[in-house]
Amino acid sequence: MIIHLKDNIGKESAENIAKDISGKLIYDEDKYIIITSSKKNIIPKKYENKVDESFIIESDIQLSSRNYINETRKIKINNIEVGGDSMNTLMITGPCSIENKDQIEKCAKLLKENRLTTLRAGCFKPRTSPYSFQGLGLEGLKMLSDVRDKYGFNIISEVKDTSHVSDVIEYTDIIQIGAKAMYDHGILRETGRQKKPVLLKRGFGSNLQEFVQAAEFILSEGNPNVMLCERGIRTFETKTRFTLDLCGVSFLKEHTNLPIILDTSHAMGYSYGVPDLTRACVAMGIDGLLIESHPDPSKALSDASQQLNFQEFNVMFESLKPICKAVNRNLI
Amino acid sequence: MIIHLKDNIGKESAENIAKDISGKLIYDEDKYIIITSSKKNIIPKKYENKVDESFIIESDIQLSSRNYINETRKIKINNIEVGGDSMNTLMITGPCSIENKDQIEKCAKLLKENRLTTLRAGCFKPRTSPYSFQGLGLEGLKMLSDVRDKYGFNIISEVKDTSHVSDVIEYTDIIQIGAKAMYDHGILRETGRQKKPVLLKRGFGSNLQEFVQAAEFILSEGNPNVMLCERGIRTFETKTRFTLDLCGVSFLKEHTNLPIILDTSHAMGYSYGVPDLTRACVAMGIDGLLIESHPDPSKALSDASQQLNFQEFNVMFESLKPICKAVNRNLI
């Protein structure tokens, strides 16, 4: 149950009520809100006069539910917006990993030429093998930060475990929680206790219920700025790296109020399929895209096979424009 | 290995060579063609002067491979075409099951109003439970055949096991092999020995290799008119009925020469998601769609939750037109 307390209620009083009914208390847009387990659906008599509005929600998908807010949340990322009535589709691109200054500078130029606003690059890489390149870490974050200052981009980078979550929060404009870290309560809690937008990737073995409930962890800590990112699930099919779950995206659009970003690069795993899949995603009317591009993919230190070179990116990008127009979206 | 024999070779000689090298012999467009296991890659010396051209293909995806024919095959369905240079996207629609004359007459009118050409309806239903409605069988096929004669549509209906394959071949214009029958060699063989187009659905537990190899069974019997239909695979996700595998579609477009049809109704299992998914498919530039529609889905005898009513269908259909235009396709 979600309970909006009355405006004039004080912090102390709100905290006492939350404690008494075993709920979580958040403060959002000048309002105190308590969320309890969905199993509870009765407000104790003594508190009835403190309550402005309440929402009984059947499952533990509560703050993210369309039964609570019946539209897509609007999220501000510095000077740009996604969701709400913005009709924006945000093209986020850049390399899998930041490798050096020259590489990231080239990527910045790609964005600049296409008037794009948001640069992605991984610094802490959740590699499967301990014997592969593990990313530049904090040094990479600082390089990215420099690029932001120079070009005025927004920067997004991935956190892979709790040990460096505060660094990623400090240096980026959007915090990306990687697929392998989707259940990491340490990360969910830390990113929930601040207000920068969070892009939460679906674990490739996670079902939609778990995915949205991970978002609930962030929301219920008090950060309303969560975006969901579908990036392919693991199935029996091995000709492609993962299986992009667009049926799941339809479900998320119907049942949740969170903006939806699609990562077609990781889903496909091969650059040849990325343009077609990206066109498909755009036609669904989604809020953003996460596409890996690299000045020279064959030399990339990670995910070489799935990154687009700049020419491939540009051709694809042009092809998205008429589709965006057909579905009444602005490609930014 | 695929071997094109010289034009002047006689039937008897072709048969002898095929037998000698354990290959399958087909006769396509006035040419004798022998296909052997992909493990063979040498033509015996004594036959070299009988061979016009040969293709060594690495896997047992041979006749359907882009390494053999580097474009999408053109398939004629009476007066219409898909694949090749046609740039057509064929909208096939109709109810899950034909239930009675009145119902199918209403569906025919929906097609007529939208100038569509191809009507689908199931007669032999591969139901999971023996205690559910099993379809009208042969009687249904005859009703469909009457509708064709009256309106000039092409008719497509499903074969579910070998016992009625000859009936489905006789009464339809496109033979649909259902997902549960994808491995049925009896059906594959019979539909391969005639020339009507075959729409082969991917089994929901079948990987892409097996899917295309099932098509090879038909092609290698001599029927070149095979279309592949992706209709969702079974994954751990249960909020939707199946998971539409568009990564797999990208693979099929890249590696095979067969037209690709998408069935979003079965993939999603819920009508609310069908329009969005269908828009996504169209934006990928595919050859056709298979959409379930019903005059009154709530009363349907099968698949009630996933069929569109006519208004929903019409709204979706209009929305597809600008996307088709954006990707340079004709919606027919």
Place this chain on the structure above:
Amino acid sequence: MIIHLKDNIGKESAENIAKDISGKLIYDEDKYIIITSSKKNIIPKKYENKVDESFIIESDIQLSSRNYINETRKIKINNIEVGGDSMNTLMITGPCSIENKDQIEKCAKLLKENRLTTLRAGCFKPRTSPYSFQGLGLEGLKMLSDVRDKYGFNIISEVKDTSHVSDVIEYTDIIQIGAKAMYDHGILRETGRQKKPVLLKRGFGSNLQEFVQAAEFILSEGNPNVMLCERGIRTFETKTRFTLDLCGVSFLKEHTNLPIILDTSHAMGYSYGVPDLTRACVAMGIDGLLIESHPDPSKALSDASQQLNFQEFNVMFESLKPICKAVNRNLI
């Protein structure tokens, strides 16, 4: 609902009632039984005095349910029994495919030496590729039949589509319905209309509900002699051929009344893992095993990697005996 009609009811009367309430009529052990959809749970007033007993079952798993018969059915295979109070674990072994007389004669000797009773060998092979060995077909069935006559074994072989189901019924003692044919209504119907035992394999993409409902098709045609065979499901794991679902076996033991046979060879796909997995299955207290063995697996025409050679088989077989004893089972 399952309805047992009174003993003195005539055939005609039973048929009329079945027709009137849209149920399926079977005649089992001198009793007329009607099964309706599980959605029906009321017997019309006018028939109440014709009914001996009735069972309301919640799902369409009815005749196979423990809510109907609360023990494992006993099935007679000529002179041997499985299920019921027999406490037998039946070891079925033999090659993937029958290849020639010499090979099958050697296999027969393996059985003889170990006092085994049931020989398996495939004749109609559901191969994935049209360019691989497809089995000896009817000729193979006749060879198997000769071996039976010579040694007194029971013979089991697989039917893969409806076109040859009558041949398999004629020549074998147990009819095996292959995993790829689990949904084949033509086969289910034909094997249901006779009384020879049927071993129904679970499709590798089929869930337990569908698996047991396929058995219901056979049972509801009137053949009570159905055994369920788990042989591995398809998952994301590719280091092994399939994933043996022993959790599913626990479910089947708890909820159904059908004997359960385990095929560890196909599940694992590699001979090295077969003995360990077979020991695991035996310790669960199951009704039978289906193990591939071959005089020289490296030369097998199909499934070379997963067949045990005779020495491996013998070592494994000895190791099963103390485990059988520990769980109070007779290995036959």
Place this chain on the structure above:
Amino acid sequence: MIIHLKDNIGKESAENIAKDISGKLIYDEDKYIIITSSKKNIIPKKYENKVDESFIIESDIQLSSRNYINETRKIKINNIEVGGDSMNTLMITGPCSIENKDQIEKCAKLLKENRLTTLRAGCFKPRTSPYSFQGLGLEGLKMLSDVRDKYGFNIISEVKDTSHVSDVIEYTDIIQIGAKAMYDHGILRETGRQKKPVLLKRGFGSNLQEFVQAAEFILSEGNPNVMLCERGIRTFETKTRFTLDLCGVSFLKEHTNLPIILDTSHAMGYSYGVPDLTRACVAMGIDGLLIESHPDPSKALSDASQQLNFQEFNVMFESLKPICKAVNRNLI
């Protein structure tokens, strides 16, 4: 490649070589060992005389490979041993979550009565919903530690993210890395830098390659005491909570040198199936079991449906003894 440096080599020299060839250096049993990416397979000439022995391993499963150590590693957990030549099968049991002192005291008595040595109980619970019981945290660890001091048990508890890994390391005898944390490099690194035994659970969406490579992260930090725990993977089957992957266990036994523990409680998700599955696991000859038991499962604050009550546990435990004997294992 794994390189054993000569005994007399100093630390500084070892570090220099490791750095020069981009390898990881560990010190194990008085030996310096360098591990490089498996892509490297040549030792520079200048270092050849510093090398005692080297192992070229094809994949990045290196330290855990049978190609490196061709037997199961022996792991000491205080006074007991698993793996190696011990032939022990370790029964670890206890509740899903520690809830209060009374509950854990009752569990301790169950262990005492059965002469068991190792108590499990969760303190930091990786719950899917933020609105469910999240565990007692550090307070729970301290209670467990008291029980250890009182009874002389070994204690195992789960770490779910990096923020509390040092607490779990401090208070337990075996550190359990939960399935949802399998990819957590922060945890893997911290547990690799100390020597207490680690039980690493397989992520339910993780394949065997990733699972063993996660173990490599720990091993390559210098902790040789890693046990692998299979606890069920996520598949399309929903009648059971997960699917226990015993084919995968066969693979792990064949290809890795790490002891294997089986968790049948989480795999099944329902107590009725746990005894049968546990018997199956024991018959495979594995190194340990992780079974949830609770004084009153119906009142458990988490995983109520899958925990055994004490009577169920005792009945199952007795039944394991003859199977252990049959496969020559000591149940401790």
